[in-house]
Amino acid sequence: MDNSQDLINDDSGIKSLSGFAYQIRVFIYYMSKMDESGQIEFETLEDVVFNNTNSSLDKFIDKNSESFSSLYKNTNGYFAIQVKRTKISTNTKNKLLFNWLLLESKKTDITKYVLYTDDKYGNKGDLFDSSYEDLYKLVIDSSKKSNALISKVKLVYKENPEGFKKAYEKIKENYMFVSEENLDNKILDGFALHFNRKGVSELTYTLRIKELIRDVTGDIISAVDKGNAYVCTYTEMMGKVEDITERIKDNHYEPDYISFKKARRVNLSDQSILQSREYLQLVKCNLSEKRIEEHLIYQQYYESIKYRHLENNKLNLVENIEGTTYENFCSVKEELEIDGKDSPIKRLLKTKAMQNYYAPKNQTRYGSCIYLTKDDVEDDNKISWEDD
Known part of the structure; x- marks a missing residue:
């Protein structure tokens, strides 16, 4: 039996975590930072549909990254996180700000607005090239369809220019730009205590991380299919950690079938x-x-x-x-x-x-x-x- 080709084709456990969507890996990274009072949310900002024509859910999520956002809650408040794994254009900058302006109109207890990007694209994180006056004029003068992102911002702020200014300035003051060179290593380091990294082989430890990402991916897809946000508390995360630790050991590998199935499309x-x-x-x-x-x-x-x-x-x-x-x-x-x-x-x-x-x-x-x-x-x- 020649297994060499199988090993080449497989997303091997000893390889990186890059087989999973960048957006979800950022979500998992912040999950590793949760304290006992923490929780993390993954929500859709626009209508998106996963179906059997999406040959790769991970590529689909990365391609439509502007349609998703995360909210990370810790003792310092909420972090609103958007992820981009491309070169950021002027149009992209505006979409990022529009999403946050809409969020600020609904949820005023955001303490950080985070743009998380992959270092290899060389983004500088300068979102505020335009003044709030110029951006507001762009919004008000827009004649796009009602379901367009800019039209949703216009509907909220067209009679409230001061509210727009206040939201814009708050976002600018609390903005954080992250350009990450090696997200996978941060995830692997982040769960070292959760998954007993020193007590098992590096392969087993990596497989535990991959199983967590697969499990969370399945939960996210199920939530998105129903039009809901996915929310995971610290307690729920630790329940997943305990279950995965029991199923994946140095001498035993048993991935959860339901989680595997949720995260797959043919x-x-x-x-x-x-x-x-x-x-x-x-x-x-x-x-x-x-x-x-x-x-x-x-x-x-x-x-x-x-x-x-x-x-x-x-x-x-x-x-x-x-x-x-x-x-x-x-x-x-x-x-x-x-x-x-x-x-x-x-x-x-x-x-x-x-x-x-x-x-x-x-x-x-x-x-x-x-x-x-x-x-x-x-x-x-x-x-x-x-x-x-």
């Missing part, structure tokens, strides 16, 4: 998926698109576990999981053929139902079944719901 309009053998084999089973997506997520879930085992030098365990799954499939196929009841969907359902001592969790077992239908699986282990 783009069934992506040609690379539509042409893949695992997809085409599922189509032979006459499954709905939703059920096909579920099965492909099972596959991704199993692959995430497989790669962790390989990183931990547990090749024998991987071979036992996949070998047992293939033997189960062969037994099912033989039984169905003898009984004259063979069909693709019956092969799938009955193989999934078979026990596998090496993969006790249902989703791991299901995922190994779909994984073995991939085109690059060796022929002596390859599964077909319908024979090629």
